[in-house]
Amino acid sequence: MNPEIARSVDAAGLRTNYHDLGQGAPVLLIHGSGPGVSAWANWRLVMPELARRARVIAPDMVGFGYTERPPGFAYGMDAWVRQAVGLLDALDIERTDLVGNSFGGGLALALAIRHPARVRRLVLMGSVGVPFAITPGLDAVWGYTPSIANMRALLDIFAFDRGLVNDELAQLRYQASIRPGVQESFAAMFPAPRQRWVDALASREADIRRLPHETLVVHGREDRVIPLATSLTLADWIPRAQLHVYGRCGHWTQIEHAARFARLVGDFLAEAAADEPHPLAD
Secondary structure, eight states: OOTTOOEEEEETTEEEEEEEEOOSSEEEEEOOOOTTOOHHHHHTTTHHHHTTSSEEEEEOOTTSTTSOOOTTOOOSHHHHHHHHHHHHHHTTOSOEEEEEETHHHHHHHHHHHHOGGGEEEEEEESOOOSOOOOOHHHHHHHTOOSOHHHHHHHHHHHOSSGGGOOHHHHHHHHHHHTSTTHHHHHHHHSOSSTHHHHHHTOOOHHHHHTOOSOEEEEEETTOSSSOHHHHHHHHHHSTTEEEEEESSOOSOHHHHTHHHHHHHHHHHHHSSOTTOOOSOOO
16 A cells, blocks of 8 residues: 555666556656655656656656665666666667656666667756866755655755745655665665765766757756756766756755646657657667
8 A cells, every 4th residue: 555666677686666657758857866755755746647658757766665675786877877777678669758856866877878769759857967176055955864864954954945844854855865775775875975876876078068969957046955056067077958946946856846847847758759759879
């Protein structure tokens, strides 16, 4: 009965929990890296709307949610890209639209660079992927240690609208963060000093500038986790990019402006036909 647990498939050797809704051209949603996060927690408000006109696939990346956590697993961009491509292969998806949130944006960017023919259109929301000095907010997110108070403080950082942050949500995310193995894998991914993990999630400028994909870059103006400047840089470097900035919005664009975000992304992905020719080959 847990809504976070959906289907399961072997993706590049990892038993991966994923949601699969709707019909039509596929769109892969990649979540962020907050403590206790899962695909469902990240995308629950927008998946049903996007699924009205597309096949929406939202996996738990290894180290997060209900995907298996192999002992001693080497977390990093190579492993996450391999898992994402393995999921597409397992589902017989040759080419997908790709939406990445924060950490997931950096992963989406890396996947598009390494496997450009597997991606049709790209959406990067509050994304990492370019160099920036780590913010106090992101350092607090990655440095989280489990407690209700710490989780409540993080939720206050994520949202501009404090009305979205209540004790029930803090309790739910706290409980998710203390499931067996969750904090151990989370702590193993981003140990201090954490600037190096910002750098590790970044792609090379030259590679970003060569991206051929139509790209939508989205950011909250009041984001205290990932600075707006990262999206300004991405919109500048990606040749076929457009930028949308939400005012009165923190790091939770897909939650704070869920309906608007779903319409914006849905319209952007619907602009081109699903059988649009590949921009290039691998």
